[in-house]
Amino acid sequence: MSTELIEPTATDPAFEREQRDRRELEKTWASEPGILSWLTPTTHHIIGKRYIITAFVFMLLGGIEALMVRIQLWRPENHFLGPDLYNQTFTMHGTTMMFLFAVPVMEGMAIYFVPMMIGTRNVAFPRLNAFAYYLYVIGGIFLYVGFFTNTGADAGWFSYVPLSGPAFSPGKRVDFWAQMITFTEFSGLISAVELVATIFKLRAPGMSLNRIPLFVWAMLVQSFMVIFAMPAVMIASTFLLMDRTVGTHFFNPAEGGDPLMWQHIFWFFGHPEVYIIFIPALGMVSTVVSAFTKRPVFGYTAMVLSLIATAFIGFGLWVHHMFATGLPQLGASFFTAASMMIAIPSGVQIFCWLATLWSGRITMKTPLLYICGFIFIFVIGGLTGVMIASVPFDLQAHDTFFIVAHFHYVLIGGAVFPLIGAIYYWYPKFTGRMYDEYLGKWSFWIIFIGFNITFFPMHILGLKGMPRRVYTYPAYMGWTWLNQLVTIGAVIIAVGGIIFLVNVFISAKSGAIAGPDPWAAPTLEWSISSPPPKYNFVYIPTVRSESALWTRTNDEPVITGVRTDRREVLATRILDAEPDHRYPIAGASIWPLITSLTVAFGFIGSVFFPSWIFWGAGLTVFAFVGWFWPKRTHNEQPEAAR
């Protein structure tokens, strides 16, 4: 198991050639000069990093909102926020965390790492990638402009009609929310297509389906879930927006519409959404577990099949959000069974990680600590999930703080802990420097303890009858001191979060130099310098196992002949990853930005004047003409002539 490449000596002709290729690649992949370097980049590192940073900015905003909610609930009959601002605040918290943080940050991690992990230079459609980012950031800013101008959405992150409909939510608040959905889901869908094409077609030779790193598998499965789930919420938000702005009657029972239809369509998206957030995190867990136990994760095939099974079952659960709506019992039973069944693939994965830990050689660094925290918290969340799959118990727990506790255990424990662990793990790759281990461990323990102090008492509050989304409660209910405990816990989490950020910022300047592979980790991103060059690999590598660097030998070939004078990657076959053709990809371009602005013009304008959607579409046609303007006018020679 060797992780080092043979260093060629300076007298080697191969070395000279490599230097020449490297110089040419540097030139080909360089950013545009000046201000254009900000507006035109399409390399996946820059777009991925922007996604991650933007998502964390939104997470901070969502975190501040959470603290505001907790301050309001500190004591009974508190007047800190009042009902109007409280409703906006918790709606913004949920919306931000689900749509503007959790999904985009996972997409961002994937956009940054997947091309490196599969051994290529960029994603398959770089300009589309940039376009998706701009849509996301515009949608997020749009929502927050609303919030800061007292137009913050206030109907909850799932905006049930009729409350969110034209009759009970006049004004523009819900319109801002619904249109933000359109922006972010559009963006998420594009990223998903992007990742599918990238993972299917641009893998390094030798990386057949059974050698894809588990994080990449997770992103592939997640992307398919996005493709089939997110259209539902776009349809739902479009129906809602049309009911509100042009007077259709989808959810108006007086004219043949039905409010429950909203819940069906929304949760057909909303439940898979949870797995869209969670599945990438599973990939991160496998990655970290493998690197810090010096073993491939036990049961690779079982892990992959579990991911796929989770994705499939995830589409059959949506009705368990609607057990209290009075659906027929038989139907509800089916969804109970399906909801319990999803515990099986989750269990398989937990057992496989435990087996890997048990049989591995453990280095207990911060990333692995977060994974242990993940197992602790996620198992609790998963078990409460099994409990509320049961219709009778759910009828008591539904819409109470028990549910709030459950989904924070699943989403923070299941997704954010692995995410932070993964950020520590990949921190040397992002920055070229090591994070501070001491601060890292402190931040873990503070966040872990704060998390449990915050969310564990919520189970009890829920069983004691406290519904969610209440802006206050009477003193005689006996909920006060548990709420105070929760608020204290929230502050502790915030302290841990600040330590994490301090660590990230300070270490970026003063951390120890990491070198290409500080963990002796198995995947391809560790074979290149840290931070990675814009073109990733001078020569596209080849791969022999899913732990590519652990099985690498000196006679393992590299790929030459991919052009270095323009941005080009190697396309391989979908199953066995045999080289298929060379695939030129786009370079820097201003058009993704312009197109996103024309699309935004139509979307935002239509909130105020529905007909503007057509003006926006018209402008977008022009933007697309610019985007797709072909560069060559003569008929090219057959390829073989090159």
Added chain:
Amino acid sequence: MIRPTIDVAELPEIAFTERSPLWWGAIGMLAIEATMFGLLMSAYVYLRLRQDIWPPAGVSLPHLFLPTLNLIIMILSCLPSYYASEAAKANSPTGMKFWLLLNVILALITVGIRWDIWNSLNYSGRSNAYGSIVWTILGFHTFDYVAGILESIGILVLLFAGYAGNDIRKAVDFDSYTWYFVVAIWIPLYAVVFVWPLFPKF
């Protein structure tokens, strides 16, 4: 120390169908659109099953003749689209121009017929939930359809302006399967919107 290498310079730089990343991108986009139309149809079915009288009183259904004729022309327009993509694979600019032009002409005829059908409806999206879902299905599909035609026209303009090369070839190929899709997805939509309401018992 000489590292073994595999030289790929001889490999082509264009590929079609499942060998091409662009094809997978298109499949992804079409899967999204198919999901959207599937959900629109599900919404229609959901609303339909909650009502006893469908379509609601006062709604008169268009005669089946024009929609059916239109559907037939739409299906026929896939043929020139197919030949255009074959011409693209064979790198024949004349073939691409001719077949794509024929495709665009047929498509524009169907748009005209659809305009006529739409104008003949005696209800709007604001009348009731039936009107809302039917107009939305028509609207979404028309949007998609017109976007497809604009794409074809754009490519056609470039072809006649003398542009050629791999990008255009890929674009013509891409255009053909997006076209098959917008036509194919219309078949169930046509059945739901125009045929199903004729059988109020079902």
Added chain:
Amino acid sequence: MKTSFRFSAKAGYIVLLTIIFLTQLSCKGIQSALDPAGPESGRINNLWWLLFGVCAVVFILVITFLFYALAHARRYKDGAPIGIDAQKKMTRNISICVAITVIILFVFLVASLTIGKSIYTNSSPDVLTIEVVGHQWWWEVHYPTDEASKRVVTANEIHIPVGQPVRLRLSSGDVIHSFWVPNLQGKMDLIPMHLNSEWIKADHPGVFRGQCAEFCGHQHAHMSLLVIAEPQDQFNAWMDQQRQSTNTPSDPVLQRGQHVFLSSTCILCHTIRGTLANGTNAPDLTHLASRQTIAAGTLPNNRGYLSGWVVDSQSIKPGNKMPPNHLNPDDLQALLTYLESLK
């Protein structure tokens, strides 16, 4: 081993805290799901303790194994592959774990379906049906009567006879609400143009608090109700009283109070049976004084709070539909006296 030891000590401490929480708390309460007062909530309570017990054991086993794995992992030297035997053993153990998971889930499923069926059905022929309509942000309650003129309509308070199954027919006048009285039964949504129903039954007399559980706008937090379970004869007496309309008062103060009521905007929304006031947008006040709370459980029903509510309800429950009333002090006192007379 230092790290994992610290880890286990702290985690163990948290587990201990958890257990203390659960034994000390969460059971008793006028709105607690684990303080059952009826057969439906009793069965759900039993189901909860089954789920909790099994899940707690599973959790402890998983976490114990995690610590064990962390503590014993180093016996495999770096680079030494796991032997075939060890791999087979691991595969076998994982398969066993998965099998146990499946069995547990199956038990849960059967328990859940059985109890689900029992809380949804009722075989007793002696049934009282009560209609509950949700409004932003109060509950309208209708009792069945033989004559239309003797209808019983009240708000935010449901009286039920002990030991008799009651069918609630639930619907909504505006947005979606959810009816939830945890001591008696799980929740059920009130949805416009959908008619839902659920069974409740109280095993012993008592006052049980319930609260809207589906977010319904500004004052979702202040939309509670009381279910008052009382013996059959008390319940009948209450029903008889509720059937009465008011009479024109003879006392001059009450007359003035009634006059204030009838000559103000109150009558646009409120009903007092026996007078001209028959608005239906707000709670029926015919027997206001017999109720324990005002404003859907927001305040106790006494003269002081009632006065504050009449004059400026917006400062108490911001966003509610009742406008402020600027009355001169004498009129206000007369009105309050009148309202207090509506037993």
